[in-house]
Amino acid sequence: MRLVDARALKSLALTAAVVLAFALSVLPVAHLMATVVYRGAAAIARNFPSILFDIPAAPGSRELGGIGPHILGTALLTSIAFAVGVPISLLAAVFTAEAIRSWERIVGRWTRLLVHMMVEFPTIVIGIAVYGAMSSVAPLVRALVPGFRPFSLLSGVVALVLVSAPYMYLQVEDGLKSVPQHVREAIYSLGASRLLTSLVLLRYLKSTVYAALSVGLARMVSETAALFFTAFGSDVYPPLDANLLFRPIGSLTLAVYTLGLSGYENWIELSWAASLVLLLLCLTLFGFSRLLLRGERLGYRSPR
């Protein structure tokens, strides 16, 4: 009898410990999200909907202004970088995963190795490297585009692609490799070309691919360090003309950083608003990817 009591007590104690550990690990995230939602929502409610379009008001003024240029910048940066990064990472993944000839395998191995290295790079290093590369080609580019600067939307896009494409590549490649060999053989046995086979495989892995892409997109949206010396930031709207690609642009993440560190109340409020917008964007993408992955698991269990 006494033994049972001791066991029950032990079990209870351990359960309690696990629950406590869980609560402790969730608490910071929950607190963080709650604070961002609370303070961000308050800021956005104060100046809705102008806060989504205006430029920040002067520091210390009673007005709030908005984070329009930063939202525009994040939208432009991520959409262009996404459009560029997705084909690159998909093509590379297919190439390395479906390599057959020996030279393809060798190139594929090196690609994989380099990508694994690139994923580990601190993003600030990527940003500085892109800045360096852009400055060295700037005199040449200026011959074509007089207004070109290393601080530009273009540099930002290059940096974001370098930060995010490796992630997307690795996930898609893993997915492709996990496809059982007999599936591949089945497709080939129907007389499909390599191109067609790759397309069928990507379709087969549709959910994995979509999930990889939404995680990649979330990384682009939330990237800060790589943008410091590339996109540079902008608190005003750049002229929306043909040279837009060659001028600096703002981003939500940069806004959170610079406005938040300023010490002026209205700017700090804007920083919270920018945080909330970022949080919502990332949560949406995250939720999206979970949803798609769940779809995949179901799909595997009941083919057709």
Add this chain to the structure above:
Amino acid sequence: MRMGATRVIVAAALVAIALGALGMLLLQERGAVPATTTGTPTSETAARQVYIVGGGATFINPQMQKWIRDYMEETGGRAAVNYQSIGSGAGEAKWLEGTLDFGASDVAISRAGYQKLLESGRRFIQVPVIAGSIAITYNLPEFAQAGCVLRLTGGMVADIYLGNIIKWSDPRIAELQEERCRSLLPDREIFGVHRSDGSGTTALFTMYLTLVSEEWKERVGYGYTVTWPRDALGLGEGGRGNEGVSAKVQSTPYSIGYVETAYAVQLKLPVAALRNRDGYFVFPNETTVAEALKRAALELPGPQEFWGELPLRHYLNREGKLSYPIVGTPVVFMYLDVPADTARALYDFFRWVLTKGQEREHIVEGFIPLPKELRARALQYLELLVAPR
């Protein structure tokens, strides 16, 4: 779910695009985004929007942003100026690399940067845009309660940071104070707070200390960062940025620190009265800062000379009953050999900054406009941008 995935994504993309388009429309309507290509292609100056990019000193960022907003408003959005606070050092470096139209620094172009400029053979100008000063702030609960204000001399500040003066009750400090406050000085060790990051504020502050203390000049010197002798005694510590120093002084009783006056004003920190060269105790404010700076106007070096020691030679510890001793001017630098439209845009913006921009309504609280003597000199230099070449 699996069937719907593609459709969901396409729908999301469409919604995003529609939202973006709606936003842009709304913006055009509100005039926040200037329509760049004005619909009517009449022969009159196609109102192309001018755009300039600058970066540098963190300290002037709030004031810069205020100017930019007011200027853009006044020009009806025809001009856009993008200034990012990347720090004085980065501002100088990126400007030298030709990435920025203008750079800004708390002090001036460094010796190394100036060498590079000379080697490149490019023509440039340096222009002061606003006045700044450094306040000595402190945390003495006894003084705060009694409504006393701390008085200090520059030499004493140097002695505190050197570790020669250990306690608040030191007779050298006591004899400066008002009689009723003298006995309130606590028998406590002074905790000396300073900037841990490289900063123009530290450069200016330490330059001042080299002027008022021989020992400081020999043992420590000046720079964006220096080795603080008081730290070695365990009686000092660094804080990151003006905000870090302010926070540390506020939370540490019996401490002393130095911050940009704008911060001290904004955070309502107690500010010490400093004895100037003529022996008067003065606070940093618009009058005392202008008084010190106006004397430097006539001695301002040429626009292309080395300005690195400008504060040391011309700004700090000036004579005059009302002169505050630790003053400086953030400096903006730009190249002269740039395309004519860029030069014009820079000229228009900084001309506005140095004239209308110095009026009270365009100045952020805590910042101090340039005295008119210095403004006149700065405007002369600015004219070089639009001089016939």
